[in-house]
Amino acid sequence: MKKLPPSRQQVARQRQKYEETPRLKICENCEHYRSTFVETEWGGYEEKLRRCTLGGFAVKRKSSCAAHEFRSLCAQGG
Numbered sequence: 001m002k003k004l005p006p007s008r009q010q011v012a013r014q015r016q017k018y019e020e021t022p023r024l025k026i027c028e029n030c031e032h033y034r035s036t037f038v039e040t041e042w043g044g045y046e047e048k049l050r051r052c053t054l055g056g057f058a059v060k061r062k063s064s065c066a067a068h069e070f071r072s073l074c075a076q077g078g
């Protein structure tokens with residue numbers, strides 16, 4: 001079966017390095033991010049004590065900084 005040439009949109013996406021689901025540089029997926037899960041009174045778990053082990057300060061999951069390093073996908077459970 002003959003392969004069709006890429007469409008104009010496919011070519012434009014490749015040229016722009018379009019990412020449908022980009023992996024953003026955020027604390028949550030950073031090598032230096034640590035947190036603790038504590039059990040709630042309802043039996044669930046809540047993430048607490050979000051810290052940057054590099055700088056030793058409190059962080060938010062969706063924050064970022066120039067020292068970000070992606071954690072391996074295995075360490076993130078995916």
Ligand code: SF4
Nearest residue numbers: 027030033052065068
């Ligand atoms: S503050 Fe920077 S180095 Fe620390 S966890 Fe967040 S992105 Fe990573």
